[in-house]
Amino acid sequence: MKRFLPIVSIILLTAIQSQGQSRTLPQDAADRIVKFYPNPATSFITFDLQKSNEKGYDIQVYNFLGKVVYEQKNISPRTTINLNEYNRGVYIYQLRERDGKIIESGKFQISK
Secondary structure (H helix, E strand, O other): OOOHHHHHHHHHHHHHHOOOOOOOOOOOHHHOOEEEEOOOEOOEEEEEEOOOOOOOOEEEEEOOOOOEEEEEOOOOOEEEEEOOOOOOEEEEEEEEOOOOOEEEEEEEEEOO
């Protein structure tokens, strides 16, 4: 089971990123728009925008089954998500522009 979850997470991340999006996502840490910590998280995770938020970004968090478990429109420069109601596992986040284009995606782990 421990081997199965990372494989499913990678497949899900790839599938979500390829849903009609032609924009190149940043791969270098220096190019990232959002920094998140701690990873792995236990009770909360914080997303810090590294660039200005003039465009009004939205964030979505998916569980490993692809279900949206958190969504916030027009996030602030620092957004903290309470994880007390979340199960242990790998989650995927997507940072989107107002028009819905994914501009960044990544994964984080919850360990309780």
